[in-house]
Amino acid sequence: MTAEKIIPFAIERFERVLISYAKEITGDIESARDAVQETFLRLSRQDLVALEPRLAPWLFCVCRNCALDHRRKVVRFSSEPLDENHEAAEDSPAKNLMAVEDALRLRGLVSQLPERQRELVNLKFEGDLSYKEMSEVMKMSVSHVGVQLHEALQTLRRLWNTEQKPVSTL
Amino acid sequence: MSDTRTTDYALGELIGGARDEFERELAVSDDLQVDLTDTIKMVSTLGHLPPSTECFDAKVRIDLLRACEENQAAFRRKKTLIRWGLPLGLAAAASVAFLSTLVYRPSVAELVMVQNGEAPIASLEELQAPDASSATNAITEPAGDLKTHVDPSTDTLAKNTTPQDIPPRSKSKSVECPIEHDLTEQGLLTDEIGSASGLASQLEKPGQTIPLKENQKDIRNATFGGRLVDTKVQRASEYSLDVDPSGYARIRAQILESELPPPDSIHIEELINAFTYNYAEQAGKAAFSTNIESGLAPWNEDHLLIRVGIRAQAFAENVKVEVQFNPAQVAYFRLIGYENQRDSEKSIRFTTKVASPLEHTALYEVIPAGKSQPKSAPKDFQRTQAVVEYQPVDTGDLLTLKIHHRPPESKRCQLAVFRFENGSAKSFDKNSVDFRFVAAVAAFGMKLRHSPDSANIAWTKIEQIALGSIGSDSDGQRADFAKLIAKASRMEGRGISKNLFKTPFLAIHLIP
Numbered sequence: 001m002t003a004e005k006i007i008p009f010a011i012e013r014f015e016r017v018l019i020s021y022a023k024e025i026t027g028d029i030e031s032a033r034d035a036v037q038e039t040f041l042r043l044s045r046q047d048l049v050a051l052e053p054r055l056a057p058w059l060f061c062v063c064r065n066c067a068l069d070h071r072r073k074v075v076r077f078s079s080e081p082l083d084e085n086h087e088a089a090e091d092s093p094a095k096n097l098m099a100v101e102d103a104l105r106l107r108g109l110v111s112q113l114p115e116r117q118r119e120l121v122n123l124k125f126e127g128d129l130s131y132k133e134m135s136e137v138m139k140m141s142v143s144h145v146g147v148q149l150h151e152a153l154q155t156l157r158r159l160w161n162t163e164q165k166p167v168s169t170l
Numbered sequence: 171m172s173d174t175r176t177t178d179y180a181l182g183e184l185i186g187g188a189r190d191e192f193e194r195e196l197a198v199s200d201d202l203q204v205d206l207t208d209t210i211k212m213v214s215t216l217g218h219l220p221p222s223t224e225c226f227d228a229k230v231r232i233d234l235l236r237a238c239e240e241n242q243a244a245f246r247r248k249k250t251l252i253r254w255g256l257p258l259g260l261a262a263a264a265s266v267a268f269l270s271t272l273v274y275r276p277s278v279a280e281l282v283m284v285q286n287g288e289a290p291i292a293s294l295e296e297l298q299a300p301d302a303s304s305a306t307n308a309i310t311e312p313a314g315d316l317k318t319h320v321d322p323s324t325d326t327l328a329k330n331t332t333p334q335d336i337p338p339r340s341k342s343k344s345v346e347c348p349i350e351h352d353l354t355e356q357g358l359l360t361d362e363i364g365s366a367s368g369l370a371s372q373l374e375k376p377g378q379t380i381p382l383k384e385n386q387k388d389i390r391n392a393t394f395g396g397r398l399v400d401t402k403v404q405r406a407s408e409y410s411l412d413v414d415p416s417g418y419a420r421i422r423a424q425i426l427e428s429e430l431p432p433p434d435s436i437h438i439e440e441l442i443n444a445f446t447y448n449y450a451e452q453a454g455k456a457a458f459s460t461n462i463e464s465g466l467a468p469w470n471e472d473h474l475l476i477r478v479g480i481r482a483q484a485f486a487e488n489v490k491v492e493v494q495f496n497p498a499q500v501a502y503f504r505l506i507g508y509e510n511q512r513d514s515e516k517s518i519r520f521t522t523k524v525a526s527p528l529e530h531t532a533l534y535e536v537i538p539a540g541k542s543q544p545k546s547a548p549k550d551f552q553r554t555q556a557v558v559e560y561q562p563v564d565t566g567d568l569l570t571l572k573i574h575h576r577p578p579e580s581k582r583c584q585l586a587v588f589r590f591e592n593g594s595a596k597s598f599d600k601n602s603v604d605f606r607f608v609a610a611v612a613a614f615g616m617k618l619r620h621s622p623d624s625a626n627i628a629w630t631k632i633e634q635i636a637l638g639s640i641g642s643d644s645d646g647q648r649a650d651f652a653k654l655i656a657k658a659s660r661m662e663g664r665g666i667s668k669n670l671f672k673t674p675f676l677a678i679h680l681i682p
Contacts, residue, residue, distance in 0.1 A: 003242065003246065004239075004242075007235065007238045007239060007242060008235060011231065011234070011235060011238075015225055015226060015231070016221050016222045016223070016224060016225050017221070017222065019222065019224045019225060019226075020222035020224060023224065029224055032224070033224075033226060033230075036226075037226075037230070037234055040234055040238055041234070041237060041238060041241065043238070044237070044238035044239070044240075044241035044242045044245070045241050045242075045245055046245070047245070047249070048242065102215070103215075103218070103219050103220055106215060106216065106219065107219060110216075121216065124181070124216075125213075125216040125217050125219065126219075126221075126222070130183070131178075131181075131183050146174055146177065146178050146183065147174055149177055149181070150172075150174040150176070150177035150178070153177050153209055153212050153213070154172060156212055156216075157208055157209070157212050160212070
């Protein structure tokens with residue numbers, strides 16, 4: 001891809017994904033949009049041709065830093081994510097999603113994951129990043145990425161099956 | 171805890187021998203197969219989640235894309251310059267130095283400048299070039315008619331001028347717009363000749379040498395915002411139409427959180443352009459219209475404040491705005507804001523793309539000719555004193571505004587020229603509502619930047635001007651700004667006392 005095409009491509013391909021990812025970190029949409037704007041502006045000051053092979057992890061990594069910066073600046077009042085050993089609670093928000101489509105329900109379940117796992121799920125399934133790329137973004141080892149992602153999937157399966165009507169079982 | 175390899179396998183991350191091993195175990199283990207099947211289902215469901223719907227507003231996306239493209243263009247120019255410009259520049263410098271040892275004799279003026287420790291801007295001969303070649307004459311005979319009328323709604327000099335884009339006079343004299351090249355110097359000089367509003371007549375005489383115009387030297391020595399410039403030395407000023415639209419919101423948020431923004435973070439041009447002004451629409455298909463108004467500067471009644479409002483219609487590229495002051499009317503000028511737009515931005519300024527209707531406002535503070543010199547001349551100003559003076563031809567204009575631009579699908583630059591006559595400035599109160607408001611915005615920014623010029627105007631006066639120029643204010647932005655002034659002024663007051671106590675000496679002696 002020529003340098004001129006990389007930025008329009010990056011915005012089209014990653015705008016929504018990055019906003020969604022940043023929102024997981026900042027907790028509010030406006031800060032998330034700001035973080036993503038900053039990410040693209042930083043991208044525009046890079047050597048795009050050299051960066052292209054690593055475009056996705058670079059974007060997520062910078063977006064993560066920008067979003068964390070935003071989060072540091074504001075006091076959050078949102079509920080804390082579950083800790084690592086959390087079991088599905090009786091009044092889990094996912095209960096309220098029973099009536100909507102499975103996809104939306106699953107999103108609700110993802111939002112209950114511990115923060116790091118939630119990020120990894122986003123990076124994998126929205127950003128389509130490899131373990132190695134995720135390890136660069138999250139600054140953790142490749143094997144730890146695998147372990148965390150595995151735990152995330154296990155938790156999602158458990159939550160899903162716990163609250164699932166016997167229509168479709170994973 | 172189930173086997174982590176199921177996830178690795180389902181995601182295609184298990185490779186080589188580990189993968190073969192896993193598949194052998196999988197073949198003989200029902201539990202592992204169930205585990206893997208469930209994992210794959212979950213992976214598949216997650217992989218098919220509908221994409222998030224949260225995105226940017228369309229306008230934000232367009233602005234972002236534009237800003238990104240400009241940043242990237244600047245990056246590439248810089249890279250090209252480093253790769254080719256530096257070696258070529260050194261080679262050229264070496265050649266020139268060698269040749270000049272054979273033929274060059276420095277003029278007296280240059281020797282003076284060299285003694286003062288600066289590079290000569292141009293030779294004495296160039297500065298004393300015949301008046302016929304000066305830009306002053308070029309300005310008095312712009313191609314195309316300029317329709318000008320005095321704004322009847324005010325007593326002052328507000329006027330809307332309707333330009334006619336001035337095409338090159340003939341093919342042979344037009345020059346293609348440089349697009350990818352560094353436009354800072356060479357491109358502009360070419361452009362200046364190619365745009366040919368005044369110089370075209372000289373080009374028609376074959377074989378004639380065209381003396382360097384004094385404003386071409388200005389361009390090489392282009393100034394940026396914030397500092398006072400002597401028009402005897404430099405009469406042209408340039409600025410970018412690109413202004414970060416979020417600057418004011420950032421400053422506002424900080425002040426509302428009771429935090430005074432650092433002086434250097436205040437970009438007055440961003441504050442000015444955060445507000446909308448009631449500029450007249452363009453007439454017909456003109457790409458640009460302007461709304462220029464002058465009045466007394468509220469912080470110094472000996473100085474004039476000039477507002478240059480530009481409305482750009484639909485699409486243009488390579489937009490460059492240049493204001494030329496008439497030295498017979500203007501002794502010194504200062505572009506308000508743009509202090510931070512120095513070297514790093516230099517190459518971006520000329521390639522602005524106007525992709526949507528755009529309104530831009532710039533402010534100049536001007537010391538009219540005949541007024542006393544500034545008491546404390548800034549360093550930059552003192553340094554340029556060694557340059558030889560020339561006699562300008564007085565056209566009666568205060569300034570000429572030139573907008574170089576390239577219409578879409580065209581390879582040639584066009585030039586729109588607007589003249590603004592000098593007139594006797596009345597009291598500040600007689601200026602238009604928009605003019606008074608923008609003056610308050612500038613003064614507010616100057617106060618926050620701790621600009622020495624703002625010492626003559628009190629916070630209460632700025633607030634009073636803002637409150638008196640709110641106008642229709644349909645979105646409540648101006649009223650909100652007036653409140654912000656009040657808050658900032660209270661904080662400035664507190665800030666001073668707090669800082670006093672931070673001084674160790676005072677802390678020891680004043681706090682028991």
